Amino acid sequence: MDYQVKLEIFEGPLDLLLHLIHKNEVDIFDIPIATITDQYLEYLDMMRALNVTVATDFLVMASTLVHIKSKMLLPDYEQGTDEEDPRVEITRPLLEYMNLKSAAEELAEREILQKDVFTRPLDRTLLDEVSKEGPEVEANIFQLITAFRRIIEEEQYETRLKIEAARWSVKEKTAYLVALLREKRSVYFREIFEGQLTISELIVTFLALLELVRAGMVRVFQPTQDRDIRLEAKFENQDDNNE
Known part of the structure; x- marks a missing residue:
């Protein structure tokens, strides 16, 4: 039986990377590339096993991660040299994406506040529920x-x-x-x-x-x-x- 679920409408590869970085509680400027790459590929394998359609940009990011991982494993690669850290290739777009996402969330919050202020009474019951559940x-x-x-x-x-x-x-x-x-x-x-x-x-x-x-x-x-x-x-x- 063939099951297909479109994934493109959910998150992109940068969202997956951020998810893994937060999950592993690591510094975005010091990403353990081997660990993150392995976990990223595990997610893709899980998606394929579920017959979830994997968008092309996920595969492009996978190849980028593997390339960076292999580059850092080369005998002639040493940290502390003048050569640029290979991880910058993903760190830069991640930082840009985080800034854009943060700005978008802030705008959305402002829009919600503008709609709600002076138009909706404060619901104490709802506040109590939020304090319990988070x-x-x-x-x-x-x-x-x-x-x-x-x-x-x-x-x-x-x-x-x-x-x-x-x-x-x-x-x-x-x-x-x-x-x-x-x-x-x-x-x-x-x-x-x-x-x-x-x-x-x-x-x-x-x-x-x-x-x-x-x-x-x-x-x-x-x-x-x-x-x-x-x-x-x-x-x-x-x-x-x-x-």
Whole structure:
């Protein structure tokens, strides 16, 4: 069975690099290129195993990382010499991208404040909920893949992901997720995999989730890195429409 989920609408290769840098808690000016390259390639392998379409720019960045890694492993490469650090090739665009992203987020926050000021009363209940749960930070495709890999590892499924002739289709699992979210409106990421006994069913469910996120029907967020990802319905309940 052939499952294809477009990845381009999520994050680009620079987002993946930033995700790995934050995950490893390393200085952007002193990136452990071997570690980051290996982890980057692992993510691409995971995407391919899930039959997720990998955009060309991800592959270009992969070749760039491998080139930098091989250059730094050469016998004649020594740190502290006058030669420019090969990692500058990715550090510069990363810094530029971070500045652009920060500026865009600041503008978005200002726009939200301008819309809300003097028009919406302060909701103390909402503030109490936020203080308990923490800020709702949008989760990206890489955090979803990391969480999915963790579930597979914890359940001790085979790490070689091969989809056999499955009894489930992405369409069926999409309908299942829509029904679940229509009933509960918000669930933890782990909840959608409860009671699933095979790796094939897990993968098809995960692909169905990606399709719903791509379609803008589900929002994913993670209050902090050590908290479970939450899924929230962005579609209206049929019962609400009938009222």
